[in-house]
Amino acid sequence: MEYELFQLLGISLGLGLLVGLQRQYDQSELAGIRTFPLITLFGTITGLLAREFGGWVIAAGFLSVAALTVAGNVLKSKTPPFNVGLTTEASVLLLYAVGAYLVLGNTTVAVAVGATAAVLLQLKEPLHRIVSRIGEKDLKAIMQFVVISLVILPVLPNETYGPYDVLNPHNIWLMVVLIVGIGLLGYFAYKVFGKKAGTILGGILGGLISSTATTVTYARRTKNEATNTTLAAIVIFIASAVSVFRVITEVAVVAPATLATVGPPLAAVFLLMLLLGTVAFFFKKKGHDHVPEQQNPAQLKTALVFGLIYAAVVLATAFAKDQFGEEGLYIVAVISGLTDVDAITLSTARLMNTGALEMSNGWRVILVAALSNLVFKGAMVGVLGSRAAFGKVAVLFGVVLAGGLLVLWLWPSDLQLFSNLFPSVA
Known part of the structure; x- marks a missing residue:
C-alpha cells in the first residue's frame, strides 16, 4: 500500500515538474518549476483525503487553487505590463484535477492528460504559425x-x-x-x-x-x-x-x-x-x-x-x-x-x-x-x-x-x- 501511495505521489510530482519546467522556460509570471509540482501534489493529497471524507474535499481544494490563481493575477495586474493570457491559469486548474484523478481515476489516463498538456504548451509557436496560415x-x-x-x-x-x-x-x-x-x-x-x-x-x-x-x-x-x-x-x-x-x-x-x-x-x-x-x-x-x-x-x-x-x-x-x-x-x-x-x-x-x-x-x-x-x-x-x-x-x-x-x-x-x-x- 505504501509503495502504491509513493508511486502515485512520484507520478504526480513528475507531471507537475514537466509542466512547470515548460512554464518556467516560457517565463510565466504566475506559476513555474516549483508551483506546478506543488499544485499536482495538492490535487493528489485532496484525492486521497476524498477517499475518507468525500468529494467535497476535492471541490474545496479546486476553489482554493482557483482563488490563489485569481489572487496571483490581481497582484500581477499591479505591475504592468499585464499579460491577459489564460494559458497558465488553465494549466494550473487542469494539473490540480490531474493530481486528484491520479488517486480516484485511471493512472494511465492521468499521465496521458498531463503529458498532453505539457506538449500543447510547448507547441505554442508552431500551433500559432499553423493557425496564421489557415x-x-x-x-x-x-x-x-x-x-x-x-x-x-x-x-x-x-x-x-x-x-x-x-x-x-x-x-x-x-x-x-x-x-x-x-x-x-x-x-x-x-x-x-x-x-x-x-x-x-x-x-x-x-x-x-x-x-x-x-x-x-x-x-x-x-x-x-x-x-x-x-x-x-x-x-x-x-x-x-x-x-x-x-x-x-x-x-x-x-x-x-x-x-x-x-x-x-x-x-x-x-x-x-x-x-x-x-x-x-x-x-x-x-x-x-x-x-x-x-x-x-x-x-x-x-x-x-x-x-x-x-x-x-x-x-x-x-x-x-x-x-x-x-x-x-x-x-x-x-x-x-x-x-x-x-x-x-x-x-x-x-x-x-x-x-x-x-x-x-x-x-x-x-x-x-x-x-x-x-x-x-x-x-x-x-x-x-x-x-x-x-x-x-x-x-x-x-x-x-x-x-x-x-x-x-x-x-x-x-x-x-x-x-x-x-x-x-x-
Whole structure:
C-alpha cells in the first residue's frame, strides 16, 4: 500500500515538474518549476483525503487553487505590463484535477492528460504559425469535418435496414468519417508543405487525398502544358501506390484481427509498386514539380456521395453473395474498383470481421478491386493525357497488374505473417 501511495505521489510530482519546467522556460509570471509540482501534489493529497471524507474535499481544494490563481493575477495586474493570457491559469486548474484523478481515476489516463498538456504548451509557436496560415477555405474544411464526424454521426441509428438487412446508417457514416479523415489529413499536409512539395511528396499527398483526382490532374497537364511526362507518370504511380497502402490501413482499422492473413498479399503488391516507383524516380530527368491546388475533401456533398457509393456496394455485395456465392463478390469488386476502391475495401473488411466471408477470399476481392482501379486510372491517362505519358504509365501499371495477378494465383491461402501481432478471427 505504501509503495502504491509513493508511486502515485512520484507520478504526480513528475507531471507537475514537466509542466512547470515548460512554464518556467516560457517565463510565466504566475506559476513555474516549483508551483506546478506543488499544485499536482495538492490535487493528489485532496484525492486521497476524498477517499475518507468525500468529494467535497476535492471541490474545496479546486476553489482554493482557483482563488490563489485569481489572487496571483490581481497582484500581477499591479505591475504592468499585464499579460491577459489564460494559458497558465488553465494549466494550473487542469494539473490540480490531474493530481486528484491520479488517486480516484485511471493512472494511465492521468499521465496521458498531463503529458498532453505539457506538449500543447510547448507547441505554442508552431500551433500559432499553423493557425496564421489557415484561410477561410481551410477553416470551412475543419468545420465541415466536425459536422460530419461529431454532429451527424452520433444521431444516426445504429440498426440495420433494407434488403438483406445490411444497411446500417451509423456504420455507413462511420466509414465516411474514416475516408474523409484520411483525405483531410492529406489536405492539411499539402497546406503545410505548400505547392512546391516535389514529386514524391506530391504523389503521397495525392494518394492520401484522392489518387483518382491526382491522376486526372496530372494527365491533363501532360496534354495541355509542356510538362515532363516522366515526372507526371511518377506522381500518378506514387499516388496509386499510396492508395494501395490506404487499403491496408483501412483493413487494419475496420478489421484488425484479419490483418495477419489479409495484409501480407496486399503488402506484397505495395512493395512491388514501391520498388518500381523508386527505380522510375532515379531514372527521371531533373526538374521540379509543383503540386496542383487540392480540393477540400470534407465537403458535405463529397461525404454524401461516398456514403451512397458505400451503401450501394454493401447492398450489391450482399446481393452477389446471396445469388452467386463468394465468387459473385469478384464481379462487384471489378465494377466498384473502377470508381472507388475504398468502398469495396471497407465493405469486404466488415464481412471478414464478422466471419461472413473467408479471409482467403476477402483479400482477393480487395486486390481485384485495387487492380481494377489501376486499369481505370490507366485508361483515364490514355484519354486525358499525352501519348508519351500514357505509354509510361501503362508500363508501370502493366508490371503491377502482372504482379498482382501472380499474387492472386500463387499466394498460399493459409499463409499468415505476424499473427502474434494481429491474431486472426477463429
